[in-house]
Amino acid sequence: MESREKMLRMYRYMLAIRQFEHKAGDLFTRDAVRGSIHLYIGQEAVAVGVCSALEPGDYVVSTHRGHGHCIAKGGRLREMMAELLGKATGYCKGRGGSMHIADFGSGILGANGIVGGGIAIAVGAAFSAKYLKNGRVSVCFFGDGAVNQGIFHEALNLAAVWKVPAIFVCENNLYALSTPFRDAFAIEHVVDRAAGYGVPGCCVDGNDVLAVYEAAREACARARGGGGPTLIEAVTYRMDGHFRGDPCLYRSKQEVEEWAARDPITRFRAKLIESKVASAEELAAIEDEVRAEVEDAVRFALESPDPSPQDMLNDIYA
């Protein structure tokens, strides 16, 4: 069993993601957030399970549904929320928005608006870690949808041939926008493809943070030990629409309810109490702290200034 401290930190991060996403969704509905946002609600155990196995210097490459990865890897809520509101104090000074948040200081190499756009970039980061012998690993998050992009094939093969310390984490939430997994794959599991690249693969319950953590720890050990990449498939479900405002014509209420019953945070909370890691009161205290942090981030973002065009033009070329 993991240390109490570690488990409580996992709980805290999962909650932070959930609450951040609820606030972000509200702000989107109130038109304070533009474009579109893809919320991570329901998938918190994947980001937190994986990132709990990482060291601060390790890399994470993220997706259009990236807020959770960023928070789990140590991204700051204030700069994230400010970015969502397009403010000068945001991680990208208001230029990127939800789909382009990055925090290089925390190893977060960036969300991505292009499905599959980050997979090969993660291989490059893993290569540099191997080349520079800095002991880092590179984690690539992507959805089931990204697995059908050609770049997935190219990147996994490269990573395998080069034996780089990469960990490919497919968050199989059963849909790519409106397309169900079974309509996009003629195989049972994403991880069935691992063999085609000579890469070890494992499939885990993506709503069980400890199971994800175990799988990630094993993959990290393999990567750091020179054993090359791993493909992890974490089966999970997004509880919100693909984006805020999605009518979700493609899935049934019943299915959504079934998955709600497997909520990763509720499950982990029950486990912590049942195994006497923490009392309900202790967990409630964490919940209050997280709520205050998220509110602080919103306040910070709302009070921050807009960016200036002149400043933007200075950053097109290095």
Place this chain on the structure above:
Amino acid sequence: MREITYAQALREALREEMKRDESVILIGEDIGIHGGAFSVTKGLMEEFGPERVRNTPISEAGFVGAAIGAALTGLRPVAEIMYVDFSTIAMDQIVNQAAKLRFMTGGKTCVPLVLRTQGGAGRGNAAQHSQSLEAWYAHVPGLLVVMPSSPYDAKGLLKSSIRDNNPIIFIEHKLLYATKGEVPDEGQEYLVPIGKADIKRKGSDVTIVTWSLMVRKALSAAEILAEDGIAAEVVDVRTLRPLDTETIVESVKRTGRCVVVHEACKTGGFGAEVVARVVEEAFDYLDAPVLRVAAADTPIPYSKTLEDWVIPSEADIVSAVRRVVDG
């Protein structure tokens, strides 16, 4: 005449052509039950079935390639790329395959493929979902590039595109889908020819050449200019390749002044091509330098303040016109 939206007009074009010709099929991401990211194909899967309205995995290179193969072998596919920004993933298929197959094979085949996609900024979709990439495609011999600005043109041009035997990059604008305009009743057949510009407003003092969403901005700029006694003519090119140089040049010969307006960034934009043709063919008629109004040379930023600053506004068009008119 009834008024419908640009999105409805496109849907009607697809439906009418699918009814008319069984070889017309649709292929793309989330175009089935979801109806496409901008609801253009809403209801078509229900009407024509999943064999003809083919929902694909996220594989732009794959499904564009498949559409090319189908086009080579008897079908007339209309492929939808959700954002023009994602067409980069299918670039080899579009540029090296579709565009050149007919030429390379000595004219022995053709690729009757319409690649519907949408571009443009204005909604805070940021750098990877807001680009205007038409100049890239207009640079490739073998492709045609169509960019309608009104529901009427959208319907008529999409129908013409589906009947054309060439690969066509048909670029819609995300801010146009909800705009309304007059379109003849369903069943009252009409086509808009590819390669023919349309004078959207008559005027004698200056010619504004533009396309897509910027046509609307140019028209409202023309209203403002009219209050100052400046009569601007607005030429909507509608298709970039082939470009209706004749209509543009004739207009410039009448007005003696020309401003080209587009949403893409200025450097390497298609405006440069328009200016070059005007200068080549109407130099002696010009009373002022030809100006371009275009986006700043930067990726599209997310924040509204920045995005508004980057994209050309009515005020930018008005001031460029004043510069060429006032000298």
